[in-house]
Amino acid sequence: MPRWAAAAGRWGWRLLALLLLLLVPGPGGASEITFELPDNAKQCFYEDIAQGTKCTLEFQVITGGHYDVDCRLEDPDGKVLYKEMKKQYDSFTFTASKNGTYRFCFSNEFSTFTHKTVYFDFQVGEDPPLFPSENRVSALTQMESACVSIHEALKSVIDYQTHFRLREAQGRSRAEDLNTRVAYWSVGEALILLVVSIGQVFLLKSFFSDKRTTTTRVGS
């Protein structure tokens, strides 16, 4: 085989390999996690992302204190892409500018004694397709595209449902806090009231009882 053919063959393989790899869809998927963040704690999560992938980070604080948390998202070089302090809910979309490990941290270091429950949803790229789509060369039929659009619509319904559930959890946790506080406050105030009023009477009586030696006769 002539040398130029061998060289061409090698370059051809390399180019083909590169092209095929670029066509392979990037890993997709979403991670939805609810975790508890103790006071004065920081929790970090890492993910390896390929360049050019569109990612979305959404978080919400469900219970605890003033329902706020610090969030920080950094790229592989440590550059801060997103930083917010004491946020209750936010959503951030970005496109990965380089390959590597992206890291995002939630911090409750400003709080002294309240635990926070934080929910986040980190979406990387597109969801993996239903089929390995090795022989997906023809376009989708009308039925199939209808199914795809219904699927997307239902995904957004589930997404809204999740947010609604979280808001309701937040409202309910506040209501339950209020209920326990009212109970403790009622009992506490009743006791204080009784103690103070009975104490007042006896204290007043003691003012007049000790003065046997000194003359404090009124109206003499």
Place this chain on the structure above:
Amino acid sequence: MAAERVVRLVGSSSRTVLRGGMRALLLLLWLAARGSALYFHIGETEKKCFIEEIPDETMVIGNYRTQLYDKQREEYQPATPGLGMFVEVKDPEDKVILARQYGSEGRFTFTSHTPGEHQICLHSNSTKFSLFAGGMLRVHLDIQVGEHANDYAEIAAKDKLSELQLRVRQLVEQVEQIQKEQNYQRWREERFRQTSESTNQRVLWWSILQTLILVAIGVWQMRHLKSFFEAKKLV
């Protein structure tokens, strides 16, 4: 996977000619295609808990993979024997429904029977303490709930479904999940309403009781002091 096959193909045909950079790029793309999940670090005695609020009869599948930091090579080793994770799952009533030890790579599944907050706790149960030596354990975790937990390739193979039938099956599963969630929502709203009404009742009764106590105490105070001063011949 497609990427794996391509990399092997490239390797065999032009092994000596690939430059370092090209190889690194291919390796990175191949690694990316393996589907690495989110990961976090955990200390030796640390216990990390995750909460999943789910309706009843919902399946949850969790996959995890651990890596230990090798100080000599200054990188994370893929798998270490003898390293295990203890997984504990509690239902909303704090009853343990799953408590098992898994290896360094594991997959746990459970189905909820009561709706509410389920707690999934992980902590390492390493048999060789010297392995840790002040390092951290890296845990890759992926939790799939409800419809996302279904393996459609398996369902298609088992029930011999065509592409369209599989898509429709996915839609049916999704709609069922929405229905379950809405039922759960109704139950929770009822609980919320009960809590609010209980608070309302408590505030009402407390106000009435407080007024009565105040009036009674006031009357008692005046009568007691009056009789005291009359006895002292001051009044």
